[in-house]
Amino acid sequence: MNDRNAMDDVHAVDDATDATDDAGRDDGVGTGLLEEELRQAAAVLDPLPPALLQVAVDAYALHDLDARVAELTFDSLVDALPVRGATDVPRMLTFSAGEVTLDVEVSAQGLMGQVLPPRPVRIEVLGGPRASVALTADDMGRFSAGTAPAGPFALRLRTGDEVVTTEWLRA
């Protein structure tokens, strides 16, 4: 940890300006160098896994300008009080896009939900750029799947010529 010799650090300049806090006598070069060493250590000991980099590159396929995004307007994880002692509390989610509302419940038993106003629609449960499961909502707009999504998911609804996709979430 040679913290006083190297002057060629990228942060030396801004350190000179923000080293006036506290005692005001710290050498900014030392902390800048230390930060750079820590950055190198992170690159070795806790790097972004290459597979994740690739997943994000592939996610470009999810870019769809034609679909309307149904935004998350209620999430029981955030908006509801926890049920103490209850096991396997379903996660309740509501998504909205204009007049279309989608209520979804995710639990260990799977996924169920309802499209409002009720209408028969085709629904895909997306699990990433490639994976999807097809469902159909009945006349009441209800639908269900026997398995809960593992990891990130979104629902894509096709009704008439319109496509609505829910915001990506982690189940």
Next chain:
Amino acid sequence: MRTGVVPSAAYHDVPYTRGGTVEHREVGVLVRSAVDGDAAAWKAIVEGLGPLVWSVVRAHRLSDADAHEVYQTVWFRFAQHLGRIREPEKAGSWLASTARHECLKVHRNARRLMLTDDPNLLDRVSEDGTPEQSLLDAEEAAARSESVRRLWQEFEELGERCRQLLRVLIASPPPSYQEVSAALDIAVGSIGPLRQRCLRRLRARLEARGAT
């Protein structure tokens, strides 16, 4: 939910330098190109800002499985919102802030599960696949590896606030203070002083340990 950890690989030549860097002023241009169908622009965004998202996730001490899923969720959502992001030049802040919110949701959910059955909440960073093997080839490399490991250990044992701030700051390429602010919900003006303080604290720990 705890399965499917993607194996890491090839640590010995991990670039920490500016390779593939997205200059912050270029982000807006890249986002607009990606909206128009330029896959190379998208890839450049991912390469430039992926490490920042990873740092935010790691700063929040998620388990490996949670970290991987949150990371993916953030990028899926970014792809989904690509054409609707109001300030494309602030895409880094958008990503950092989305990552933070998803991390906080994981913590909420974990607290809930803690009432029942999950003792593995605070899964520490996995020791799986630590890259030391590749560094142990030569004695010099071994010494270097040891000093890197010591540095990392002292960093991990810093107070939570400092550890979190530094973990985001040391993303590579280094994030802007705007992005750090979005990642941790702290004022831009306080980042510089806090950073100084935390790095001094880390150095003091290293010195106390005789590691300098």
